[in-house]
Amino acid sequence: MTPGSLNIPDELAVSAESMRHLVQKGATVLLAVSGGSDSMGMMELAAHVYRSGDVALRVGFVDHGLREGIDREWRVVEERSAKLGIEAHRVNVSSPVPDGESVQQWARDVRYGLLEELAVELRAAFIATAHTRDDQAETVMLRLLRGTGLDGLSGIPKSRKHGRVQIVRPMLGVGRDDIRAFLDNRGAGWVEDPSNANTRFLRVRVRNELLPLMDSLQPGIQKRLAALAVEMGGISRFVDDRMQGEKSITTLRLAGGVKVSSEVFQAFPREVWGRLVRFAIRSVKGDLRRLSRSHFEAIEELLAGGKCTDELPIPGEGRVHVYRGSLLVFPGEFPPKPTGSGQPSASGSGMWKARFAALGAIAEIRADDFGDVKDLEVRARRPGDRLAGSGRKFKQVLIDGGIPRPYRDFVPVLAKEEEVISCPALVRGRQQGISIRWLLDDNAPFLDIDFPMST
Numbered sequence: 001m002t003p004g005s006l007n008i009p010d011e012l013a014v015s016a017e018s019m020r021h022l023v024q025k026g027a028t029v030l031l032a033v034s035g036g037s038d039s040m041g042m043m044e045l046a047a048h049v050y051r052s053g054d055v056a057l058r059v060g061f062v063d064h065g066l067r068e069g070i071d072r073e074w075r076v077v078e079e080r081s082a083k084l085g086i087e088a089h090r091v092n093v094s095s096p097v098p099d100g101e102s103v104q105q106w107a108r109d110v111r112y113g114l115l116e117e118l119a120v121e122l123r124a125a126f127i128a129t130a131h132t133r134d135d136q137a138e139t140v141m142l143r144l145l146r147g148t149g150l151d152g153l154s155g156i157p158k159s160r161k162h163g164r165v166q167i168v169r170p171m172l173g174v175g176r177d178d179i180r181a182f183l184d185n186r187g188a189g190w191v192e193d194p195s196n197a198n199t200r201f202l203r204v205r206v207r208n209e210l211l212p213l214m215d216s217l218q219p220g221i222q223k224r225l226a227a228l229a230v231e232m233g234g235i236s237r238f239v240d241d242r243m244q245g246e247k248s249i250t251t252l253r254l255a256g257g258v259k260v261s262s263e264v265f266q267a268f269p270r271e272v273w274g275r276l277v278r279f280a281i282r283s284v285k286g287d288l289r290r291l292s293r294s295h296f297e298a299i300e301e302l303l304a305g306g307k308c309t310d311e312l313p314i315p316g317e318g319r320v321h322v323y324r325g326s327l328l329v330f331p332g333e334f335p336p337k338p339t340g341s342g343q344p345s346a347s348g349s350g351m352w353k354a355r356f357a358a359l360g361a362i363a364e365i366r367a368d369d370f371g372d373v374k375d376l377e378v379r380a381r382r383p384g385d386r387l388a389g390s391g392r393k394f395k396q397v398l399i400d401g402g403i404p405r406p407y408r409d410f411v412p413v414l415a416k417e418e419e420v421i422s423c424p425a426l427v428r429g430r431q432q433g434i435s436i437r438w439l440l441d442d443n444a445p446f447l448d449i450d451f452p453m454s455t
Contacts, residue, residue, distance in 0.1 A: 009185075011178035012045060018170035019049045019128075022159055028056040028124040029168075032115055033081070033088075035061070035073035037190040038130035040080065041179035042171050044188055046128065047084040059088040060118050060127070062111045066103070073191045080188055091118055104201060105290070112162060119165045131156050131169045134176045134207070137225035141206050147293030149274055150236040151282075155229030175222065239272075243279055254410060254445040255330045258283055261450070262325030265303055273300050277327060281318060284329045290315035303327060310405060323404040330406065337409040341379035346370075354378040354414065360441030361412035363422065367434040375416050380409055388419035388430040401426045403449060410445040412438070425449075 008016050023029055031046055033039040046057055059081045063070050074090055081088040091114045097106050115127050136155045143152030159168050171179070183190060199205055214221040243249070248268075250259045260280050265273055274296045282288050295314055302309055302322040312320040319330040338358035344365060347353045352370070355362045356378040363378045385394035397420075398408050414422040414436060422429050424438040424446055440447055 008045065008048065009178070009182060012041075012174055012182055014173035015042075015045060015171050016049050018158065018168075018173065019046060022168040022170055023055055023126050023128075025054040027126055028058065028122060029126045029128050030058050030060045030115060030119040030122060030124040030165075031086070032111075032127055032129045033059045033061055033077050034193070035076045035191040036130075036193055037180050037183060038132050038135075038171060038176060040077070040188060040190040041183050042128060042130040043077075043081060043084065043086065044183060044186055046170075047086060056124075057086045058122050058124060059086050060115050061088060061090045062114055063090060063092045064107050064110070065093050066097075066107065067194065069194075076189065076191050089118055089122070091115075104203070112167075116163045116165050124165065126166050126168050127162070128168050128170060130171045132171050132176050132179065133174060133226045134222055136172055136229050137211060137222040138203055138206050140225045140229050141210060142203060145202070145206075149278060149293065149296070150232055150239065151278055151288055153228060154233035154236045155226070157233065172226070239275060240279055243276065248276060249280055249283060252328070252330075252445075252448045253443055254407060254448055255332070255334050256284075257319075257328060257330035257406075259329075259448070260327040262303075262306075265325060265327075270300075270304070273303065277303075280327055280329050281314070281320065284331045285316065285318045299327070308405070319406070321404060321406055324402065326404075328404060328406060334406060338380045341377035344373045344376055356380075356412060359410060359412040359446070360444030361424070361446070362439040363412075363414045364437040364439060365414075365434055366436075369433070372431070372433045376414055376421065377416075378412055378414055381411055381413055381420075382418070384418050385413070385415065385420050386418060387427065388416070388421050394420045397423075397426060407445060407449060412440075412444075412446060 029046070031039070031043050033043050043059060050057055059077065061074055061077050063074070078088050093110050093114065095110065097103055119125075119127050140153060140155045156169060156172060158172055159166060161167075180190075195201065196204060196207075199208070211221060248260060248264050250261065252259055258280050260276050265276065268276060277296050277299050278288060281291070291314060299312065299320065299322060302312075303325055306325045307322055308324060309322045312322065314320055317332050319332070319334075321328040338356070340356075340358065342354045342356035344352040344354045347364070350366055350368060352365045352367065352373050353362055354365065354376060359380060361378055365373050365376065367373050381394060381398070386392060387394055387397055394413070395408070398411060403411060403426075411423060413420045416431070420427060421431050422436045422438070424440065429436040
């Protein structure tokens with residue numbers, strides 16, 4: 001059926017087509033409806049687009065517990081959804097806003113979390129939100145004000161994965177005024193969210209002050225900003241595909257992290273480094289929320305200077321390290337430092353093997369007498385370790401040898417008490433009467449490090 005056969009005005013035809021293309025037949029869609037004009041318009045439009053029943057609709061209403069009057073808003077949603085023949089569900093936020101947390105960001109996070117849980121319960125593979133062209137323009141301007149790159153200019157995506165469901169936004173191509181005219185023609189009402197008039201929120205000031213000023217200087221600014229987001233989104237995906245195709249990012253064995261090597265950075269123009277950094281962080285975190293241009297510029301400067309860093313602070317989960325021009329990004333907590341050790345066992349005449357499975361390492365030891373090997377062990381580095389025969393701190397050996405900080409507790413050593421006899425690629429055997437060859441499993445964290453695996 002065409003949009004016209006459903007008596008849908010031309011202004012909303014693009015949204016009707018998005019609804020058809022973003023969701024496959026036979027699916028169940030949870031419509032996120034707050035009672036505002038945008039979401040009420042989406043519900044009204046979806047009821048007509050899917051009136052044949054080839055897509056099942058449900059409504060999800062979230063009560064954040066932040067203001068009075070929410071019961072009235074729920075009644076508006078419940079009554080209209082009932083008239084449209086759509087089952088509506090109300091979910092309540094039970095936790096308070098954490099101290100120091102942005103109210104809007106907190107509300108967004110808990111809202112999506114609750115909607116995902118409801119969608120899974122209802123066996124809905126999709127959640128539809130009613131972000132409009134106006135929201136797109138506001139988002140682009142907010143990100144410009146805060147400092148952004150290609151990702152920020154790409155604005156709100158039409159579709160993205162969120163946990164176990166897919167978020168779709170079929171209304172991005174239509175303006176709020178068109179939606180309200182559509183609702184008026186349908187005889188459907190809506191409620192105004194009082195927070196939309198609260199000027200302590202930057203988004204409200206952009207909506208009510210900045211964009212109207214820009215529109216007075218150049219009418220149609222919302223459409224142009226939305227078109228810019230579409231174009232930048234396409235360029236962003238192209239650049240990311242190119243980086244992915246050239247294998248700019250290496251997957252690490254340690255903690256599911258990723259690496260962009262100094263050689264990769266040097267192969268790209270400096271102007272593209274920020275994109276590489278964003279690409280790596282997003283591949284681990286899943287998004288770049290709450291990261292600003294200042295975060296990326298600081299990382300770029302450290303990369304350019306060949307610095308070595310402790311963990312760099314970034315918002316949310318994720319651990320970032322810069323080491324000699326390379327970038328390391330890890331998703332969260334590192335595994336605990338391995339404890340215990342592997343003891344030598346006979347493996348033929350004059351041969352002993354000491355295996356430490358926690359590090360995927362085997363030291364193959366040749367000696368004339370078991371007395372030369374009986375006190376040796378394979379283990380992780382320990383505080384107080386020193387290089388055998390020199391008294392030099394082993395920690396300094398790791399630093400001088402180019403071992404990034406996150407890996408220093410995951411380097412296998414062959415030791416006798418607190419004296420390090422050998423370490424793959426860094427320390428040859430330092431005890432007379434024995435020779436050592438290291439064997440490393442494919443999953444050994446030490447293999448992430450750019451060293452030849454020689455003795």
